[in-house]
Amino acid sequence: MTVLKRTSAGVILVLAAGGIIFAALSSDITKADSGAIQGLRIFENNCAGCHFADQEASKRGPGLKNLFARETLPATGRPVTIENVVRQLKEPFKNMPSFVDDLSESEMEAVAGYLETL
Amino acid sequence: MASAIILVMVYVAVVLSPLALVVVLHPPIEQSFLYGLGKGFALMGLVILFLQSVLAARLKWVSRPYGFDMVIRYHKYMAGAALFFLLLHPVLLAAGGAGWQLLLSAEKPSIIWLGRAALFLLLLNAVVSVYQGRLNIKFEKWRIMHNVIVPVILLAGFVHARFTGHDLAHLFPLRTHFLVLLVIAFAVFVYHRFIRPARLARTPHQVVEVLPETKDVWTVKMRPPEGTRHFDYLPGQFQFITFRRGRDLPVEEHHWTISSSPTQNFISATIKVLGDFTATIGATRPGDEAVIHAPFGRFSYALHPEEKQLVFIAGGIGVTPLMSMLRHMRDSRKDISVLFFYANKNEADIVFRKELDEIASGEYPRLRLVHVLEEADEGWQGEKGVIDQDMIKRYCDPISGLTFYLCGPPGLIESNFHGLQSLGVEDRQIRLELFTFL
Known part of the structure; x- marks a missing residue:
């Protein structure tokens, strides 16, 4: 049970990290930070x-x-x-x-x- | 072990695959970091939902390395993760530049409303699933609702993503990838819910005997279809059974432990009356049909042949997988030492008492029984109260080298799991059977 909870938490953390890396790689922040929608x-x-x-x-x-x-x-x-x-x-x-x-x-x-x- | 790790890695890779496709195929676009994160979480959340049907479909190659009870719990945790990612999706888009009107405005295109509706249904589904017991919704009704609402969420989520998402609109490979995942999710769902049940229903087992064990526990013995041997299973595994009895008795699928041993020439389920359906189990008759989908679970001493000193801890009807294991040890003459703490409310509730005594007085396994009663009559020679850390410590000295098997009500499992941890027993030496899926 503990292993399952640790594995699930690990998977969710890896996925969240993947989302953060994705956001950094797929966004041209310099242009987006210009302020205009x-x-x-x-x-x-x-x-x-x-x-x-x-x-x-x-x-x-x-x-x-x-x-x-x-x-x-x-x-x-x-x-x-x-x-x-x-x-x-x-x-x-x-x-x-x-x-x-x-x-x-x-x-x-x-x-x-x-x-x-x- | 290796296959268990590989499957988790494959799962993570599949969930992250659409994000990788976008990064590889599309140059960075003008968007803030938060907006990009909102999109990423939406893509992942949808793929997690697509994969939920694969986790829940009782596919052997998915459940074998972990046990289906663990897979279904993982399914539950991942549903929570998908809900978390998808609830954050509009919030991050709004904070990342789309403006808070995205969340608040009623005057939005229907495709945005479709996304909102899918999110609402997902939230509703999660709340009903978590609070099913407190809401007094029967498992069968919950399952029907789940089976109807989830395909709607998947379709609505896909259509919303297809027609609003920049990445899905612009990247043909990403669209194709999502479509393939959606088709797989639906194909597995249809197989699990319709095709396999129809196939199993063609070769039902036949009930041969229905035995009362206590005032509210029955053992139903079944034999395989004419001319076939019973399916292979390990002692301690469980089965899904749909009884077809006619006589206006309900036809529902439920899961119970296989209480027989693979050494016996029949399959049995020992069933306690716990609800409306199980209240009818005593009305089952020889000749009735039983459609069985099995075996499942990894709660079996047979998977750990190197372990020779076992401690069983059971409460009430939780005895069934342990009984299957004891019968198997007896019939295959295993030289194993078993200390068995068996908790019940009173003496009349003890299931399999005679057979347990017979095994204890036999040569194989070396069984020592410790009956524990909450309400003991005067003159009771066994233990009184509940199984706890102190009781285990008294009987298990030294405690090192022992492997513990726990099965019974959640309270008994949880308290003794923590009790064993406090006594210094490592988690890998504690095996649990978690029999409720919600």
Whole structure:
């Protein structure tokens, strides 16, 4: 019984240590420490439910892979620019709600900046 | 021993494998350390949950090095670990940059709500499992709930991770890896819950005799299917039995020690009336069917042939694995010395009393019985009270070189385990049978 408890505690400690090493190796802390909430995180928590980031196929809304390689935004038809993405986040369009109450201007710009990298 | 260590290492490697894949395949991304830790804990927590079905499935190659009772306890501890990692996941994401609205806001996409729902179900499942007794939920009902709720948690967790997680969305090998683990988890679950029971049910044992041992203890003897020999087992191991008796008697799977010895030509279970199901055991009749999944456990002197001086400590129905071992020593003429402390409430509760006396008066093993009664009549010649450190010390002098086997109610096991430690007995010389799985 003691052996089991010690083994289990050892396994959990090794796993926690693995998580810490993972966090250190997978995070670019220098950039993240800049203070701004990153577009990726905002996307994951607000947008990923309706949009794929890794493919162009539609989920609930259109896939956003290669968005900035396209000429126009899929729904509104406006030119693909940071400003127009931010505008769409502010103004409800068809099924897509406004994020004015949830996201600040800089956070919306961060999301648009993230979409530019896809 | 080597296989036991290797399996633990494989387990750790599998749980950490998605993290290694992310580090190898993906350059560091713009995220804080805490945010990265939150993601890492989520990946590990999910894999631990996937592996829970493998631990619980009574697979021989998993349980053999440790004993299934130990594996199921490990399963319990790892459930706690998964809950810990997964509860920390949203907290670390929020603290790492996602903002506390991630935890508090109601206006979140459905995929976030799916993650929240999975976490809630996981917490609920853990609370109900830990407090099953206090909540007065019967084991069978708990098991059905567990079998329904857990697949839902696994699926919801996977879908949440697939559609929110940056790493799963961007890394095809990671997605494939997770999918394979999920499929394995479900395949093992289906095998354990449906395929194997159906296969075992095709070749049931047959009840041949039902003997009353005391006022509330029965021994059910069973023989294997026609033309076959009983399965191989070690004295002291246990079995899962589903009795199929008809007559509107309940059909439930329960685990009991194999109280017979492998030297005998039948399998037996000695069962105490402890609840609604066991209250019907006396209604079992010769000719009824018993579907048996066995053997399990490592609580057997046969695994330690070098040990010749044993001390058995049992309370009540905890005698059964020790009886199996004594019968095996008797039938195979083992020159072993056994001092047996056997605790019961009163004289009428002593199970196997006549047979124990016969073995004690025989040549093999060299058995010395110490009956201990809580409520002894006047004139009782044995010990009174409970088995404790002082009593063990009186009979076991010197105590070095002895190996102890403990089986019985949790209170008896726990107090005597600590008592033996206080007397200087090393942990590896104390063997326990932990018979309750929750």
